[in-house]
Amino acid sequence: MTRPFDAIIIGSGQAGPFLAERLTRAGQTVALIEREHLGGTCVNDGCIPTKTLVASARVAHLARRAADYGVMLGGPVRVDMAKVKARKDAVVQASIDGLTSWLENMERLTLIRGEARFEGPHAVSVNGETLTAPKIFINAGGRPVIPDWPGLADIPYLTNTGMMGLDALPEHLIVVGGSYIGLEFAQMYRRFGAAVTVLEYGDRLIAREDPEISQAVRAMLEAEGIVVHTGVRDFAVRPDAAGLRLTATGLDIPGSHLLLAIGRLPNSDGLDLAAAGVETDARGYIKVDDRLRTNVDGVWALGDINGRGAFTHTSYNDFEIVAANLLDDDPRQVSDRIPAYALFTDPPLGRVGMTEAEVRAAGRPALVGVMPMTRVGRAKERGETTGFMKVLVDAQTQRILGAALLCIEGDEIVHSLLDVMAADAPYTVIQRSVHIHPTVSELIPTLLGQLKPLD
Structure with missing residues (x-):
């Protein structure tokens, strides 16, 4: 069975729903395919939940500092992680509910739950059905990198996704990765009350920044009691009475929980892009031009999967660029935006x-x-x-x-x-x-x- 549409959007991350709304408002029929969670990373295990947790951690931190402001509290500050998680879950669910209602009531939009694979340049299979369209927009996002360390398969580990399920305080959280995701989790869980150790492969934290920024951020985190090691090599892990034991260059660290925050990969490998002739670079990111067009006419790539930005705001701007060029006769391009x-x-x-x-x-x-x-x-x-x-x-x-x-x-x-x-x-x-x-x-x-x- 084959169903024709004017456009197919693969993935409901930040760019997808807004592009669907613009296309359907222009009178086009659109199929929006989502294999897992509506809203993608930002809504489910990225921006919205993590910043909700950051807010709870900040309150705990300020409560401990209350006496500095002349405010006296009775007894030590306690954090109920089950309630912290429940608050986070409620904020996330409200976002998902709003998005779901919007999409399900959007005229000319067909929302399909399933995994999409290309059958040709303008044909996609999902749930045993073939969908066709002259315009296809790939918005399939990315996922955490999982390293090939000795012993990793033998222990439980967490990524930013798994962290969303924690409802109890880790005794000792080991964070591998000294960039944005890792450092945000490190500080919030230290403020919740966990012991936290950060291990970074590079010679300094957030290496894309100037050295004085890296130094200041490290000093800030260490002042809160976070242990930081940089230049760490040769990772290996094994089960331990405490939960796990991580060994590396000159280090032997027991921990209760391990968070892997060492980078992300594009979700391009499961789309069978070769069937459509869509080109990727050596890292798997889909190659696009300044208007986010792939090498295949009528196929675009938006969001994390195109390697032109790894943020919710750049993904939304991808939508704006595509919509402006397709619908508004407005020649916007990626190189116009300031990082x-x-x-x-x-x-x-x-x-x-x-x-x-x-x-x-x-x-x-x-x-x-x-x-x-x-x-x-x-x-x-x-x-x-x-x-x-x-x-x-x-x-x-x-x-x-x-x-x-x-x-x-x-x-x-x-x-x-x-x-x-x-x-x-x-x-x-x-x-x-x-x-x-x-x-x-x-x-x-x-x-x-x-x-x-x-x-």
């Missing part, structure tokens, strides 16, 4: 544009400004002076090249810089603005007024 993301530790790291290393590698004459948070009145009032703000500016054009804001509300403040960069306006627009006192953002003009040549 921006955040590390949701506490304080968070808001990042936009180029790092200092990238600016130096480009050979551009640049200015740099750095301000420690100990100079920011709002941070002192809140008792949260950890971190600093750093901005890089092109010395000739006065355009902001990049920024790293490791500070209270840095994940929000960074957008003021992003917007000026997107407007292609000089940094003086911010420098000469009158900001509200007392805020963190009011120090951005001061920071920009103290720029110095990058040596």
